[in-house]
């Protein structure tokens with residue numbers, strides 16, 4: 279298979295204009311004849327469905343929640359980037375582009391990132407026009423703050439609820455189209471398979487989560503805006519429902535999966551506090567604008583923070599990275615937190631925590647300013663930990679938060695299956711090996727409002743789409759496959775719950791494919807994941823039935839997919855023999871412990887092709903049949919070239 283990213287040639291600042299001009303258009307009167315299936319109604323899916331509806335297409339939009347307003351996007355706190363340069367502090371489209379390519383440790387496609395930076399300015403205008411209540415200065419102009427990996431103030435925000443406010447904007451645009459009859463919304467409906475006919479994506483098979491009904495939906499193109507797969511780690515800052523099923527099943531139908539091992543650990547989360555915890559809480563990166571991170575100088579120092587004098591505190595980020603200080607990118611901040619905790623200098627009961635201290639800022643700015651900026655985040659912290667961050671420093675520790683990997687897409691956001699598009703966190707996106715803070719919302723909305731509506735039209739206009747109906751053999755066999763899988767999961771009647779398995783899987787992925795990785799650890803993880811997967815298929819207990827609301831059954835299917843994805847993540851991390859961004863292979867580091875890239879050998883996007891599952895030779899006799907299956911995945915490489923931002927050792931010193 280030859281991967282063609284279809285990046286136009288020419289000067290980078292002209293590419294998108296040129297590409298749009300060269301795209302074929304669909305006659306406005308013809309648009310309603312085309313049905314577009316949009317799976318997902320988070321920021322990416324809702325913005326795409328609303329815009330496609332407004333353009334005149336006939337759109338069907340699906341989500342598994344009871345309302346689009348409950349998509350995980352609602353949880354986004356800190357902000358959204360845009361190169362508006364309102365502060366005249368030196369920002370520009372080129373600087374945002376530069377920061378993003380560098381922040382991603384030179385593992386993203388330059389042309390995509392430039393387009394993202396260009397679109398960033400339009401997103402803010404679009405959202406303001408929708409009435410999104412961004413924070414404003416006293417005089418009425420939009421306010422900004424800084425996020426990691428940047429030395430300018432370009433993050434627009436709505437207190438600590440940016441995702442919620444942006445989603446309400448996209449939701450009202452979507453609901454308007456629902457009202458106009460151009461979008462039909464299918465809540466509580468889960469896509470469980472993709473239907474490919476004559477090599478084109480022509481539909482999906484869904485299960486109604488309330489009645490259990492399995493149904494086929496025919497379309498002329500399918501768009502997946504189904505979010506990220508951070509919950510493979512079990513404990514994450516993602517909403518509990520976020521999962522990989524839609525993209526994984528599309529992968530099994532032929533869509534290549536890119537950079538699965540590029541996952542992001544966020545440095546500022548509330549530390550794990552017990553074995554039965556099921557969710558981690560993010561403390562927004564915006565807090566690093568005013569909070570200072572430190573640990574005691576001495577290992578094992580158990581004194582309360584107020585009793586540790588200034589001279590015995592180590593503000594390790596400010597010490598090691600004087601230019602960026604507490605605002606180094608997430609991968610750097612997370613690794614440093616792990617390092618000081620590994621030295622025995624971590625705080626809190628478990629020793630897996632560092633302080634995020636606002637006392638200086640409170641003294642300098644006054645408590646009211648801090649309350650105004652971060653009040654809801656402080657309140658959330660206090661409710662969860664019982665500690666008052668206005669009085670004592672917050673305790674934070676890194677946690678899994680975002681996934682840069684996802685379905686491989688070309689410049690037109692189309693996967694390797696013609697007619698299947700992926701947007702938002704579901705694609706492998708523009709963030710390379712590490713996403714900068716406040717760039718996910720920007721990317722999801724750029725994809726949904728400003729890119730897909732053009733590129734999808736180009737596909738429709740250029741493609742011969744034969745007549746297809748739900749009676750086609752491909753739909754029938756996908757429906758039976760979904761029914762069989764459901765029956766199989768319910769029929770096992772084993773001893774352990776889905777969560778029991780998921781927690782163990784998550785621990786394996788966290789320990790061996792988390793904040794740092796080694797070749798030997800990944801080999802071990804591959805064996806253990808396969809074994810645990812075998813046990814899952816023998817011993818999982820899924821109570822209830824298929825024709826009723828059954829959340830254990832929903833989870834069971836999702837965890838089955840997480841098992842397979844976890845294996846691919848480890849395979850990917852194993853083959854990438856370098857460290858870059860969030861992928862830190864301990865064997866490859868600079869003398870002072872920074873990620874050591876290998877640009878000669880590893881400047882590529884890893885795109886995996888699913889070929890099936892095979893029996894691992896030699897294991898058949900010792901293990902149960904299901905246990906010996908391992909994924910048969912073939913690696914393809916999309917070479918990356920850098921003409922505008924020359925790859926260098928990233929330095930935030």
Ligand SMILES: Cc1cc2nc3c(=O)[nH]c(=O)nc-3n(C[C@H](O)[C@H](O)[C@H](O)COP(=O)(O)OP(=O)(O)OC[C@H]3O[C@@H](n4cnc5c(N)ncnc54)[C@H](O)[C@@H]3O)c2cc1C
Nearest residue numbers: 318319320321322342351356357469505702703716718719
């Ligand atoms: C706590 C937290 C805070 C964050 N803060 C920020 C921030 O301040 N700034 C920033 O830029 N980024 C932030 N992020 C990242 C950002 O929120 C996400 O990357 C982004 O919201 C993802 O949007 P999305 O539309 O791609 O996916 P989602 O919002 O996850 O939406 C996925 C949609 O797909 C649907 N879906 C999924 N699978 C199926 C299926 N099989 N069938 C049917 N429907 C399906 C869901 O129902 C949902 O509607 C944060 C992330 C977290 C976890």
